[in-house]
Amino acid sequence: MVTARIEAYLRGAIDDARKAGKLPAIETANLGLEKSRLEGSDYSSTLPMRIARAVGAAPRAIAEAIVGSASDSLMLASVEVAGPGFINFVLADSWLAEQVDGILQHGPAHAVPRLGEGVRTQIEFVSINPTGPLTVGHGRIAAFGDVLARLLKAVGYDLQREYYVNDYGNQVKLLGQSIYSHYAGQLGEDVPFPLNGYKGKYVEEWAQEVAAQAGRKYLDMTEDEAVDALSIEGVARSLAMIRADLDELQIGFDNWFSENSLHQAGDVRRVIEVLHESGYVTEREGATWFSHGDSSHERENVLVKRTGETTYLASDIAYHVNKFAERKFDRVVNVMGADHHGHTARMYAAMDALDLDRSKLTFVLCQMVHVVVDGLPVKQSKRSGDFELLGQLVDEIGSDATRYFMISRAADSQMEFDVDLAKKKSDENPVHKIRYAHARISSILRRAEKAGIDFSDGDTSLLDRPQELGLIRAMLDYPEVVSAAAKSLEPHALPHYALSLASAFNSYYHVHRVISPDLQLTKARLKLAMAVRMTVAAVLGLMGISAPDEMVREEAD
C-alpha cells in the first residue's frame, strides 16, 4: 500500500531530524497521514500541527525540520510544507507508470494488507425467524453482511458465515398453529386462527398443499402433536423460501445453526445454571431473571418464563457460549436489524457474567429500509404491498442493482429504496455505469486481439498523460479502500470507489484513444486498460456484482 510506504518514509525523516537535534523525542504514533484533498497533492500529514504544542514550536517550523531531513525517493516527486503546517507528498509520474506492470503481474488485490491472518472469525447475519419470506429490510442486512464477509475474507480473516435458525419457541409454534388453522379449514373443520398468527398468503398456500398431500393425517392426531409437526413443516418451507431469496442474491452460508439443537444438547439449561452459580440469577414472580448492570442501573431480563419455557435471551446466551467457548472464535461479528439494538447491551452483560471477552464480539446494526413506489411509502401505494418482499424486489430490478443500492449507504443511516428509480432509470444507474466501463474495456481488448496486437512487451513509461496518471492513482487506492472498509466494517466505501474508478476511465476514454496508429503507445495503453479492467472486476467481485465482458442494450419497455 502506498500509505504504508509513505509512512515508513516519513518515519525515516522524523528519525533523521531527531538525530540531527532538530526535533525532540516526543510521541509520534499517529502521523496523521491520509489522502490529500488538495489538488496537486497525493498524500498529506498533519503531524506538525498535532505535535506543535508538545514540541513548543510553530507547526511550519516543525514541518520544515522534518522535510529538511527527508531523503530522496524514486516514489516521490516532491515533499513540501504547505498551509498552516501540512507536509504534502506528490507521487512521481515515473513511479506511478511502473505500477501498472505490478498490477498486471500480481493483480489489484496483491497489495491488500492481510489484516486478519490467522484470526478465527465468524460473521452471523440475516438470521431471520424461519416463519416466512424475507422482506426488503432483511435484504439490506443480507447484502450488507455478504459484502462485509467478502471484505473480511479479502483482508485475510479465517472466516465462517453463519445463519442462526430460530427454530424454537413461540414464533415457530404460532406458525404451526396458523398453518393448522387453515389446514383444518380446508377439510371443513373449524379451528380458530391464533391471535397474532401469521397472516401471509403463503401460510394459506402451504395449508392447502399439506391438506392435498396429507389428507386428514394431522386431524387424526392431537392438536398439540399436529401443531408440532406443522411447525417443523413450516420451518422447513420457510427456510426453503429464505434460501431461494438468498440464492437469487448470490448469498450463501457455511453453516446453518439450529437454536433447537442448543436445547436438545441441554446447553440452554446449563448456561442458566452457570449464571445461577455465579449469582447473576434471581427468582421473582414465578420467573427466573438474569440480573446485570451496575448498582445504579440494575437491569433484569427473563431467562425462564412462568410457564417454565426458556426465553430467546437464554438461547442466545447459550449460543454465544457455543461460539466463543466451544467453537473458540477469536472474533464474532453479528449483523442485525437496528430494532434489535436493545439486545446488544444484554448480550455484552452476559459475556461479562460468563467471563467471556466482550471485545471479541461486535454488533453491526442496519437501520430500516423504507420502500418507495410511485413516490409514496409502499404501505400507502396503490400498487401491491409485495414490494416489501425481497424476492419481489429482486425480480423487479435484478440482483446486481439490489445489491448495489443496499450496500451503498452506511449501516447507521436509514435508507429509502425507490423502486421506480432503481428500475425505470436503470440506464442512468451507477451500477450500470460501472459494469458498462468493464464491458467497454473488454470490447477494446477484444478489438486489440483481433488486430493481433500483443502488448505484453508494452512500455508503461509512455503513460504520462494526466488522465493516465490519474487512473493509476485511482487503481492504487484499491488496497487502501478495501483495508479501510474492512477495518471499519463499512462496505459502503466500495460502491463509491467503484463509481469513481469507472468515471475516471470513461473520462480518459473520451480524451485519448487506446488503440491508435502509434503501436508503442497503443501497447502501453492496452496495459493500462487491462489493469483498470482487473481493478474494476475486483471491486465488483467484492460487491458480488457481475462484471460483464459485453452488455446487450435492452429495449425500453
Place this chain on the structure above:
RNA sequence: GCGCCCGUAGCUCAGCGGAGAGAGCACUGGUCUUCGGAACCAGGGGUCGGGGGUUCGAAUCCCUCCGGGCGCGCCA
C-alpha cells in the same frame, strides 16, 4: 419518561478533527468523421436542523433544544 440511530445541494446520500464542503440523480448549456453515446465536458444550486462550548482549527468532539426513525423484563 429512558436508551440507540439519523437531520449536509431540489431528491437520495458520502465526508465524521485539518487546507475554497462532495457524488449520483434532477435542472441548464455544450461535445460526436462513436477503439460500444448505456458516454463525456461545463454551469447553477448549501446559514452542513437551531443555539452554546472545547480546539491553533468543528459538518466532524461535548452540552442543549427542535424534528424524524427504532427500541424499552416473561416475542424472537
